[in-house]
Amino acid sequence: xxxxxxxxxxxxxxxxxxxxxxxxxxxxxxxxxKLVLEAIEEMNYHININAVHLTKGVTxxxxxxxxxxxxxxxxxxxxxxxxxxxxxxxxxxxxxxDYDLDKEIEALEMLRMKxxxxxxICSRECEWSIIEEYETYGSIVVCEDGQNQNVKSVYIDHxxxxxxxxxxxxxxxxxxxxxxxxxxTGKNSKQRESAYLxxxxxxxxxxxxxxxxxxxxxxxxxxxxxxxLLRLAEKPTALLVTSDQVxxxxxxxxxxxxxxxxNELSIIGFDNHPISExxxxxxxxxxxxxxxxxxxxxxxxxxxxxxxxxxxxLVERKTVKTL
Amino acid sequence: xxxxxxxxxxxxxxxxxxxxxxxxxxxxxxxxxKLVLEAIEEMNYHININAVHLTKGVTxxxxxxxxxxxxxxxxxxxxxxxxxxxxxxxxxxxxxxDYDLDKEIEALEMLRMKxxxxxxICSRECEWSIIEEYETYGSIVVCEDGQNQNVKSVYIDHxxxxxxxxxxxxxxxxxxxxxxxxxxTGKNSKQRESAYLxxxxxxxxxxxxxxxxxxxxxxxxxxxxxxxLLRLAEKPTALLVTSDQVxxxxxxxxxxxxxxxxNELSIIGFDNHPISExxxxxxxxxxxxxxxxxxxxxxxxxxxxxxxxxxxxLVERKTVKTL
DNA sequence: CTGTTAGCGCGTTCAT
DNA sequence: ATGAACGCGCTAACAG
Numbered sequence: 001x002x003x004x005x006x007x008x009x010x011x012x013x014x015x016x017x018x019x020x021x022x023x024x025x026x027x028x029x030x031x032x033x034k035l036v037l038e039a040i041e042e043m044n045y046h047i048n049i050n051a052v053h054l055t056k057g058v059t060x061x062x063x064x065x066x067x068x069x070x071x072x073x074x075x076x077x078x079x080x081x082x083x084x085x086x087x088x089x090x091x092x093x094x095x096x097x098d099y100d101l102d103k104e105i106e107a108l109e110m111l112r113m114k115x116x117x118x119x120x121i122c123s124r125e126c127e128w129s130i131i132e133e134y135e136t137y138g139s140i141v142v143c144e145d146g147q148n149q150n151v152k153s154v155y156i157d158h159x160x161x162x163x164x165x166x167x168x169x170x171x172x173x174x175x176x177x178x179x180x181x182x183x184x185t186g187k188n189s190k191q192r193e194s195a196y197l198x199x200x201x202x203x204x205x206x207x208x209x210x211x212x213x214x215x216x217x218x219x220x221x222x223x224x225x226x227x228x229l230l231r232l233a234e235k236p237t238a239l240l241v242t243s244d245q246v247x248x249x250x251x252x253x254x255x256x257x258x259x260x261x262x263n264e265l266s267i268i269g270f271d272n273h274p275i276s277e278x279x280x281x282x283x284x285x286x287x288x289x290x291x292x293x294x295x296x297x298x299x300x301x302x303x304x305x306x307x308x309x310x311x312x313x314l315v316e317r318k319t320v321k322t323l
Numbered sequence: 324x325x326x327x328x329x330x331x332x333x334x335x336x337x338x339x340x341x342x343x344x345x346x347x348x349x350x351x352x353x354x355x356x357k358l359v360l361e362a363i364e365e366m367n368y369h370i371n372i373n374a375v376h377l378t379k380g381v382t383x384x385x386x387x388x389x390x391x392x393x394x395x396x397x398x399x400x401x402x403x404x405x406x407x408x409x410x411x412x413x414x415x416x417x418x419x420x421d422y423d424l425d426k427e428i429e430a431l432e433m434l435r436m437k438x439x440x441x442x443x444i445c446s447r448e449c450e451w452s453i454i455e456e457y458e459t460y461g462s463i464v465v466c467e468d469g470q471n472q473n474v475k476s477v478y479i480d481h482x483x484x485x486x487x488x489x490x491x492x493x494x495x496x497x498x499x500x501x502x503x504x505x506x507x508t509g510k511n512s513k514q515r516e517s518a519y520l521x522x523x524x525x526x527x528x529x530x531x532x533x534x535x536x537x538x539x540x541x542x543x544x545x546x547x548x549x550x551x552l553l554r555l556a557e558k559p560t561a562l563l564v565t566s567d568q569v570x571x572x573x574x575x576x577x578x579x580x581x582x583x584x585x586n587e588l589s590i591i592g593f594d595n596h597p598i599s600e601x602x603x604x605x606x607x608x609x610x611x612x613x614x615x616x617x618x619x620x621x622x623x624x625x626x627x628x629x630x631x632x633x634x635x636x637l638v639e640r641k642t643v644k645t646l
Numbered sequence: 647c648t649g650t651t652a653g654c655g656c657g658t659t660c661a662t
Numbered sequence: 663a664t665g666a667a668c669g670c671g672c673t674a675a676c677a678g
Contacts, residue, residue, distance in 0.1 A: 003671050014649040019673060027647050049436040050376040051671035055654050059373070061416070069392065070402035070612075079393035082419040086426070093384070094415040096405040103409070113372040219597040252601040274542040275598075278575040289393075326655055337665040342657060350663055374655035378670050650677080655670105662664085 002043040011039035022047060053114070062299060063116040065095045065107045067123050071217060072245060072273050073182075073288065077122055077143070080292020088300065099183070101125045111138040118299045124187055141298040141306070143291065144187050152306040154294045158188045161284050161312045162195040162240065165268045168282075168314055169238045173323030174266060175203060178211030178236035180225055180246050192242065211236050222249020226257060229265075237323065238266035244273040244283055251279050251319070262321035272315055280318040287311065325366040334362035345370060376437070385622060386439040388418045388430045390446045394540060395568060395596050396611065400445055400466065403615020411623065422506070424448045434461040441622045447510055464621040464629070466614065467510050475629040477617045481511045484607050484635045485518040485563065488591045491605075491637055492561045496646030497589060498526060501534030501559035503548055503569050515565065534559050545572020549580060552588075560646065561589035567596040567606055574602050574642070585644035595638055603641040610634065 004022075008015040013032055020028045021036045039045070053059045064081060066074050085092050093116055097103035104125045110116050111134055118139035121131070128149045131140055135151065146153030162179075169177055179196060181189050200207055210232060213225045225246070229235060241247040247269035254261050261267060269276050272285035291310050298306050327345075331338040336355055343351045344359045362368070376382045387404060389397050408415050416439055420426035427448045433439050434457055441462035444454070451472045454463055458474065469476030485502075492500055502519060504512050523530055533555060536548045548569070552558060564570040570592035577584050584590060592599050595608035614633050621629050 004673095005671080015672080016649060016674085017647090020648090023673085029647065032648085046432070046435045048377070048671050049433070049438045050373055050382070051654090052673080053373040054371070054377050054656090054671080055673045057654075068402060069405060070395075070398045072393075075393045075398040079391060079419075082392060082417060083421075086419055086421075092417040092419075094405060094417055096402075096409055096415075098406075098409075109369070110372070112369045115372045219601055223601075248598070249601065275571070278542055278546075278572065327657095328655080331665095338656080339658080339665055340663090343664090346657085352663065355664085371655050374670090375657080377655080377672090378657045380670080648678085650675105652673105652675085654673085657668105657670090659666105659668085661666085 002045045003048070004045075007036065007039045007043060007045050010043065011035045057114060059115065059117055060090055061093050061116045062090050062296070063093050063095055063107050063110055063119040065097055065104055065119065065121040065123065067097050067099045069094075069096065071243075073243060073271060074122060076271075076288035077292040077295070080289035081120060081296050082292075083289075084293045084296040088296065090296075090300075097123070097125070099123070099125060099186075105130075108134045111140070114138075120295050120299050122295075135304070139299050139301070141295055143295055145191070145309075147307050150304070152298050152301070152304065154291060154298050154306075154308045154310065156286055156291065156310050156312055158191040159195045161270070161286070162192040163199060164312075164314055165240045165270075165284055166195060166199045168316075169240070169266065169268065169320065170199070170203060172266070172320055174238040175205055176211075176234075176236045177205075177238045177240065178208070178213070179240040179242070180213040180216035180221075180250075181242050182215070182217050184212070184214040189242075196240075208234075208236075216241070216246045217243065219245050219249035219252070222246040222251075223253040225250055226253040226259070230257065236265075238268070238320070240268050240270075242270045244269040244271045244276040244281060247281055247283070247319075248275050248279055251281065262319050266321050267319040268314075269319075276315075276317070282317045282319045283315050285313050285315050325368045326371070327368075330359065330362045330366060330368050333366065334358045380437060382438065382440055383413055384416050384439045385413050385619070386416050386418055386430050386433055386442040388420055388427055388442065388444040388446065390420050390422045392417075392419065394566075396566060396594060397445060399594075399611035400615040400618070403612035404443060404619050405615075406612075407616045407619040411619065413619075413623075420446070420448070422446070422448060422509075428453075431457045434463070443618050443622050445618075458627070462622050462624070464618055466618055468514070468632075470630050473627070475621050475624070475627065477614060477621050477629075477631045477633065479609055479614065479633050479635055481514040482518045484593070484609070485515040486522060487635075487637055488563045488593075488607055489518060489522045491639075492563070492589065492591065492643065493522070493526060495589070495643055497561040498528055499534075499557075499559045500528075500561045500563065501531070501536070502563040502565070503536040503539035503545075503573075504565050505538070505540050507535070507537045512565075519563075531557075531559075539564070539569045540566065542568050542572035542575070545569040545574075546576045548573055549576040549582070553580065559588075561591070561643070563591050563593075565593045567592040567594045567599040567604060570604055570606070570642075571598050571602055574604065585642050589643040591637075591643060599638075599640070605640045605642045606638050608636050608638050 008018045095107040121142045141152040145155045269281045269283035272283050276283045331341045344356050418430040444465045464475040468478045592604045592606035595606045599606040
């Protein structure tokens with residue numbers, strides 16, 4: 001495969017000149033430029049980008065750490081990131097971690113090895129301090145509240161978002177409130193749990209473990225929640241469900257089991273996914289695509305203290321009953 | 324940032340020796356190995372992967388050409404690819420094309436420039452001949468029937484899959500059949516259109532353009548389909564819908580408009596997405612995650628004539644009426 | 647405007 | 663078992 005030197009030779013110029021026309025530098029005569037272009041064409045020459053990366057120390061590649069893709073929450077964020085990356089002429093390299101810490105570290109290592117210029121962490125497993133350490137090697141942004149950290153962040157305040165749902169239910173007279181969560185040990189989940197505990201404490205209700213449904217990701221998981229619910233002696237009057245998918249599963253299963261919504265059970269979803277409109281599901285709207293866009297902007301910024309909170313809002317529809 | 328030479332110096336050995344311990348080569352004394360390891364640790368040395376790529380001419384990076392991510396069809400395939408890539412210690416670089424030919428060519432160019440070792444094309448825009456041309460530079464596999472091409476392929480026979488749905492409807496007495504499609508000009512869509520035209524021809528029914536609903540991707544698009552349907556003087560008795568999402572939108576909107584399914588309209592979806600079970604939607608099961616896995620296997624194979632057809636099957640539920 | 651030259655960081659013969 | 667030296671393909675001073 002022809003390289004820059006070969007081209008220089010057959011064009012009768014120096015490699016520098018070839019490099020100059022390759023990179024659209026000024027100061028090269030029309031005549032020689034044409035010569036070079038012809039040689040390139042003739043030899044079917046193409047630049048070796050790895051050599052460029054090596055010499056420049058830059059790759060125009062951004063890493064994205066994401067647990068999995070096949071879920072509306074993450075695929076929406078990723079879609080936002082990808083679209084904006086395309087506009088800014090960056091490529092994405094995917095680190096699908098499945099919440100595996102080692103895979104996350106591997107991504108961080110790629111930053112150090114200069115395979116990527118920067119890194120977007122959609123779901124953090126490792127310590128903040130570790131991330132800070134790696135910031136020496138490139139720009140990092142985390143999709144989680146990092147106000148108190150020396151790491152850039154773009155995030156939703158999940159404490160407040162959860163609280164807004166809780167307060168809405170309480171204002172409608174609910175006191176027996178449970179919730180469904182994706183992965184209870186996750187960082188975002190911890191925030192929501194805090195909101196839950198604080199709010200229950202405020203209204204003087206005890207925490208009932210059996211009203212907290214962990215591992216709720218999919219429509220099927222929503223089905224299982226209803227099965228569990230049916231077996232409970234004491235049932236909640238309302239459920240906060242951290243994914244519209246799961247809420248959809250609950251709604252559909254309830255309809256099968258003849259549990260009437262919202263009369264017998266009130267539901268609030270999260271995300272405001274299109275499905276929620278169709279189910280007339282009251283939900284918390286989360287700007288996921290936009291968050292993806294902002295994540296990309298943030299990671300491109302040199303500013304090391306960038307923190308952006310994304311807005312959210314409750315969309316009232318028909319799955320909450322006033323008691 | 325320390326490089327291999329610095330390490331060699333402080334370890335008091337040659338770069339070759341350092342390289343040897345880095346790559347676990349034999350023929351290096353335990354003593355010197357220890358020396359090197361210590362130096363590496365001490366200097367916080369880390370290999371520069373771009374230099375490795377340059378010298379080796381290999382990157383362990385696989386490109387994935389995909390129109391967009393935020394849709395169950397593509398995110399399922401991508402999830403399959405990503406999981407299997409992880410197992411095989413490959414990384415993915417994303418080329419989100421939004422069906423833009425230029426972006427696809429760009430991915431192909433990356434193959435030539437050796438930024439990626441191989442390429443998975445989930446949705447083809449460019450000519451087969453172009454792809455063949457680029458095969459010189461690395462392994463390529465296309466997610467589309469390539470039996471008659473010199474390009475590896477892993478695919479679903481969309482002609483047959485569509486036909487199976489059509490035949491099912493016809494066997495149940497339907498003759499006025501329409502369909503919803505994502506992007507009529509797409510390669511897969513052409514196959515389905517052929518099946519449609521052939522089948523209609525066989526049963527002696529004319530093609531009615533107004534029964535073909537283009538641009539159907541999302542739940543919302545399903546809603547629009549119903550609106551259009553309501554305005555038609557002559558309506559189909561059945562609809563083949565190439566995405567369960569869209570079918571879900573249709574079902575939900577029909578329920579709002581008091582159109583009873585399947586009594587007034589029969590529906591067959593595609594994908595067998597979890598939502599279809601909940602809606603008791605009759606659908607064609609497509610093994611999308613598995614197809615992702617097979618795509619990755621295929622692209623790793625040296626064999627240049629690999630063609631794998633994925634199976635599919637009709638899952639009968641409750642949205643088709645026997646006339 | 648153009649060419650010479652010195653790296654970028656690492657792998658790999660080929661001697662020793 | 664070890665190391666010197668060259669090459670991978672390209673960019674960027676620097677000199678002219």
